[in-house]
Amino acid sequence: MKIAFIYIAEPYQCYHTASVASKLAAMPNCEVTEYYSFPETMEHLVRIRAALNEPNLEAHPLKKSWKAKFLKLAKRLDQERILVLRENVQALNCYDAIVATEYTAGILKKMGLKAKLILMMHGAGDRYVNDEHLVKEFDLTLISGKKTKEDFKRKGFIKDETTRVVGYPKFDVFEAIRKKQAHPFSDDCSFALYNPHYKRNLNSSPVFMNALIKGFTEQHKYNLVVAPHIKQFYKSFGIKKYRLKRLQSAKVLIDTGSPAMLDMTYTSQTSLYIGDVSSQIYEFLAIPRPCIFLNPQKIKWQDDPHFLHWTMGDVVEDIDDLMPAVEQAIERHALYRPTQEKLFKETFGYPLLGASQRAADAIMDFVAKSMASR
Structure with missing residues (x-):
């Protein structure tokens, strides 16, 4: 055969x-x-x-x-x-x-x-x-x-x-790789993951990226990993990577192509997920944790099955609401945890491995x- x-x-x-x-x-x-x-x-x-x-x-x-x-x-x-x-x-x-x-x-x-x-x-x-x-x-x-x-x-x-x-x-691959993972920051501070998708009409980064990086730089609760969908970079001839990398700092890690973007390193370690429509949200929920979804286009998403994952966390439409949502994410997680567990089970079933x-x-x-x- x-x-x-x-x-x-x-x-x-x-x-x-x-x-x-x-x-x-x-x-x-x-x-x-x-x-x-x-x-x-x-x-x-x-x-x-x-x-x-x-x-x-x-x-x-x-x-x-x-x-x-x-x-x-x-x-x-x-x-x-x-x-x-x-x-x-x-x-x-x-x-x-x-x-x-x-x-x-x-x-x-x-x-x-x-x-x-x-x-x-x-x-x-x-x-x-x-x-x-x-x-x-x-x-x-x-x-x-x-x-x-x-x-x-x-x-x-x-x-x-x-x-x-x-x-x-992919969970089998992650289980094998995770034993060799290292924390992405030199300090022990927990970090949030921003994982925007590449689809132009759904991508939150043109509106939210700079505000998100500025907001995390000014607070002391989290570091931030910015790891966009890798397809975002294949049509920009290196320009988008260059511009993003310039925003990196001691508190903000910009990843534009390492294996950690692909193998669940970030989704497994982060304390807070921030994104829009990437399927990595479901990989993240192998361990239920707070998540926030960004909707700058103000899409009418309620009752739309293509946005079912947006029922698992707060949905933010305006920049002014972004950092307050980050600050409240942990205490609001209890509202969403039952839905996260239900949708994760329906998405992957058991056993995971x-x-x-x-x-x-x-x-x-x-x-x-x-x-x-x-």
């Missing part, structure tokens, strides 16, 4: 599936190969395998034409991703199954992919994603919990017979039955 794992976007993807690839590779008669688009993905794969005490797997860069390379250089990443998939269909057809963690890979079927296509979902948030309809193109979908399964069934994207609820493999093995077992069972029925 030959299975390929493809990482067609930024390195954060491998924290969701690399552990599953390792579990499959350890099974008898299963050959696993990984393909990646961003060269730095290899550094993260090696780091994950070292933490898991697993051997590195055979890995290759995805083939790219001059046109694909130009699109990446021009930061036209969505177009580049589609072209790269088209240019690699023939090579991927040499495998019995392809495992991807991005909806975009669903178009491989329309490009002539004959191998079985498996989706190992990354993230577990509520945000609407405009290409999530491509879930319908996958032969098998592996989902973290009942919340997403019920949502996709309601939308007609999945069927029970081609869906398995396996949990969240072992999802990598459950996902590998589901893939092996599915591919074996598919091969037997040929």
